[in-house]
Amino acid sequence: MSDAIIEPEVKEPETQVVSPPEGAGEVNYTILPKPDSSGELLEVAMGPQHPSTHGVFRMDVVLDGERIVKLKPVFGYLHRNHEKIAENTTYLGSMPYTDRLDYLCSMTNNWGYALSVEKLAGLQPPERAEYLRIITAELTRLVNHTCLVGFLLQDMGALGTPLMYAFRQRELILDLFESLSGSRMMCNYMRFGGCRVDLPAGWLEQAKKVTNDFPRFFDEFEKLLSENEILVARTQGVGVLTADLAINAGITGPMLRASGVNYDIRKVDKYGIYERFNFRVPLGDHGDVFDRYMIRVLEMRESLKILGDALRDIPAGPIMDPKAKIRGFRPKAGEAYGRIEGPKGELGFYLISDGSPNPYRYRVRPPSLINLTLLEDMCLGLTVADAVIILGSVDIVLGEVDR
Amino acid sequence: MLGEGIIKGMAETARNFVGSYHDPERMTTVQYPEDKIAAKENARNFPFLVFDGDDAMKGLRCVACQICEKECPPKCIYIIKDTVKKPDYMGKMQVQAKRFDIDISVCMSCQICVEVCPFEAIKMDTEFELSSTDRFGGLLLDKHQLAKSNEYYQKIHPTEATEVDTRLAEEKAKAEAKAKADAEAKAKVAAAKLASPSQSPPPKA
Numbered sequence: 001m002s003d004a005i006i007e008p009e010v011k012e013p014e015t016q017v018v019s020p021p022e023g024a025g026e027v028n029y030t031i032l033p034k035p036d037s038s039g040e041l042l043e044v045a046m047g048p049q050h051p052s053t054h055g056v057f058r059m060d061v062v063l064d065g066e067r068i069v070k071l072k073p074v075f076g077y078l079h080r081n082h083e084k085i086a087e088n089t090t091y092l093g094s095m096p097y098t099d100r101l102d103y104l105c106s107m108t109n110n111w112g113y114a115l116s117v118e119k120l121a122g123l124q125p126p127e128r129a130e131y132l133r134i135i136t137a138e139l140t141r142l143v144n145h146t147c148l149v150g151f152l153l154q155d156m157g158a159l160g161t162p163l164m165y166a167f168r169q170r171e172l173i174l175d176l177f178e179s180l181s182g183s184r185m186m187c188n189y190m191r192f193g194g195c196r197v198d199l200p201a202g203w204l205e206q207a208k209k210v211t212n213d214f215p216r217f218f219d220e221f222e223k224l225l226s227e228n229e230i231l232v233a234r235t236q237g238v239g240v241l242t243a244d245l246a247i248n249a250g251i252t253g254p255m256l257r258a259s260g261v262n263y264d265i266r267k268v269d270k271y272g273i274y275e276r277f278n279f280r281v282p283l284g285d286h287g288d289v290f291d292r293y294m295i296r297v298l299e300m301r302e303s304l305k306i307l308g309d310a311l312r313d314i315p316a317g318p319i320m321d322p323k324a325k326i327r328g329f330r331p332k333a334g335e336a337y338g339r340i341e342g343p344k345g346e347l348g349f350y351l352i353s354d355g356s357p358n359p360y361r362y363r364v365r366p367p368s369l370i371n372l373t374l375l376e377d378m379c380l381g382l383t384v385a386d387a388v389i390i391l392g393s394v395d396i397v398l399g400e401v402d403r
Numbered sequence: 404m405l406g407e408g409i410i411k412g413m414a415e416t417a418r419n420f421v422g423s424y425h426d427p428e429r430m431t432t433v434q435y436p437e438d439k440i441a442a443k444e445n446a447r448n449f450p451f452l453v454f455d456g457d458d459a460m461k462g463l464r465c466v467a468c469q470i471c472e473k474e475c476p477p478k479c480i481y482i483i484k485d486t487v488k489k490p491d492y493m494g495k496m497q498v499q500a501k502r503f504d505i506d507i508s509v510c511m512s513c514q515i516c517v518e519v520c521p522f523e524a525i526k527m528d529t530e531f532e533l534s535s536t537d538r539f540g541g542l543l544l545d546k547h548q549l550a551k552s553n554e555y556y557q558k559i560h561p562t563e564a565t566e567v568d569t570r571l572a573e574e575k576a577k578a579e580a581k582a583k584a585d586a587e588a589k590a591k592v593a594a595a596k597l598a599s600p601s602q603s604p605p606p607k608a
């Protein structure tokens with residue numbers, strides 16, 4: 001008998017061999033020969049994790065010194081199969097997915113989709129629902145444009161401060177959305193033939209207060225930056241987009257109007273009850289980044305005008321078309337295209353129905369993607385820093401570009 | 404003058420900086436784990452199952468009709484019907500769910516299950532502190548975890564819950580009245596039959 005303590009065998013932890021990821025340690029640029037053999041061109045991939053690209057977006061730029069000679073936008077990193085999913089789920093089931101297209105403006109996405117389904121099924125939202133839609137859509141426009149000016153200024157190097165001022169205002173509107181629809185960003189508020197819930201008590205007063213206080217934000221913002229010499233020098237004459245080119249490329253929204261083309265679907269198509277409201281369509285004349293920035297600020301002021309009227313005039317009544325069905329919704333066979341003036345441009349939903357509970361074909365016309373197609377034309381000959389603010393002024397959300 | 408705009412902007416920033424220490428409406432930070440902002444009445448996070456009475460499993464309103472399972476866009480609900488029936492709030496025998504699971508890691512809080520439910524059985528919760536160390540089992544809630552009382556529903560969504568309760572009470576009253584009327588009518592017919600058997604239709608040849 002021995003009282004020797006048997007030591008437990010200590011096992012060396014097996015060292016795991018981790019192979020480095022593909023391409024680690026290699027250079028992320030390519031050097032190309034110049035056509036006239038006077039030097040070299042540098043091809044750089046900006047993105048997909050570049051902070052200025054507003055998400056997962058890549059610009060393959062070919063540089064001659066600091067000047068851009070070629071730019072190729074590469075996207076699809078956030079592709080989520082939205083259209084195919086919508087073809088396999090019910091009409092109602094793809095409503096929450098539309099929130100996730102352009103996640104800053106879920107209310108307008110809901111409206112675009114609801115509008116095309118209503119065209120397909122022949123539903124007519126009642127008066128109060130139309131007012132609710134206009135109120136929420138214009139609030140969404142405010143949310144989107146405040147975010148845009150904040151991010152655009154951040155791209156120019158005004159780090160933090162203007163963005164936080166913008167987000168402070170946006171938060172007030174998101175509070176309104178939360179108390180109305182239950183969620184700050186993924187509102188999922190509109191339904192075919194109306195809206196989901198009626199206004200909670202005290203909402204109108206709160207909304208009136210927010211919209212009345214909003215001009216203070218513009219004044220503050222204008223004092224803060226609009227006269228700033230650096231901002232003017234960085235933006236005026238940069239990224240000029242001519243009206244002809246913009247029309248031919250199918251650009252819509254504030255980008256098109258900054259080039260001086262008077263085209264606003266709220267005026268052209270008169271969807272909803274927009275013809276009852278008196279508002280102007282601000283137009284730019286140079287089509288540069290400064291115009292695109294100012295157009296957004298002016299559009300917010302027009303939105304406030306619409307909001308003031310709508311919040312004053314909203315009638316009482318039902319919020320759903322009595323013909324609308326939640327369960328077993330099957331529109332008759334046919335096709336429909338509903339389009340609205342989203343904060344970023346024309347947002348359209350094209351649907352083909354074959355009489356079954358899910359659409360046969362579902363297609364989104366995303367304004368961000370189509371506005372992005374002219375990025376190279378605007379950036380050629382400018383520097384990388386200019387490309388960043390031009391991309392910022394296009395106003396993209398990658399959830400909508402890639403879908 | 405060059406630089407005037409920059410100075411104006413700086414003055415605005417300074418004004419905001421000072422204001423953020425004085426203006427009560429600007430001091431919005433809440434010390435989160437100690438203090439909490441009450442959830443808004445319409446707030447929604449994940450679904451739960453409503454039960455009436457004290458016993459959660461006996462009082463569940465769900466009748467395992469599987470409409471929510473079919474309509475759920477990300478397909479996060481999983482239901483198996485039980486072979487044993489149980490009475491619902493009106494005393495009618497109804498199917499019940501043997502399993503009712505919701506995978507809240509898949510759920511996207513869209514509230515469509517609530518809208519399609521014809522029995523007011525599934526509602527949206529406002530509880531958001533649901534983190535778990537087990538990302539598969541811990542986020543798959545079964546019907547015992549999902550069941551919450553009608554009083555709890557009243558507490559988190561008072562307006563909506565009152566409306567639902569009134570409607571259910573009306574339906575119940577209507578059903579009871581109808582059952583009573585039916586019983587009376589039956590009794591009358593039976594009495595008539597007893598009084599004059601000759602008036603009843605002759606049996607078929």
